[in-house]
Amino acid sequence: MISIEHRDNLVAITVFGEFALADYKEFEELVNYKIQFAGQIDLLFDLREMAGFTLDVAWEEIKFSRQHAHDFRRIAVLTSDQWLTWSAWVSQLFVDAAVQVFDDEAEARDWLGATIEAAE
Structure with a gap:
């Protein structure tokens, strides 16, 4: 299950x-819409409560990242899991965005907010 928050150029x-794949498709649909109307966006992935993901989600994420290699400014990942930290690092190979891993949500949002303030 997922929860999505979005405003301006941020999707959290x-x-x-x-x-699961149905959750990922919901995320993709919103991101595609935001990119279409807002241009580049920032992403915040909170994975601290994630128990795992299905193989089809991993494959879909690779395809989606390659399709949108230039559509993200910053991607913040909230996790303390070393595997997910490594995965976030590998995803930098597919996108031009700055990717950073955090264990504190306020720090992640501050980092993403710096992008919004700099663009204004």
């Missing part, structure tokens, strides 16, 4: 339990 997603 929180994953609870297993991240």
Whole structure:
């Protein structure tokens, strides 16, 4: 299950339990809409409550990242899991965005907010 928050050029997603393909498709749909009308966006992935993800989500994420290699400014990942930290690092190979891992949500939002303030 996921929870999505969006405003201006930020899309924040929180994953609870297993991240399934239907959840990822919901995320993709919103991101595609935001990119179409707002241009480049920032992403915040809160994966602290994620129990895992299905293989089809991993494959979809690779395809989606390659399609949108230039559509993100910054991507903040909230996790303390070393595997997810490594995965975030690898995803930098597919996108031009700055990707940073945080364990504190306020720090992640501050980092993403610096992008919005700098653009104004």
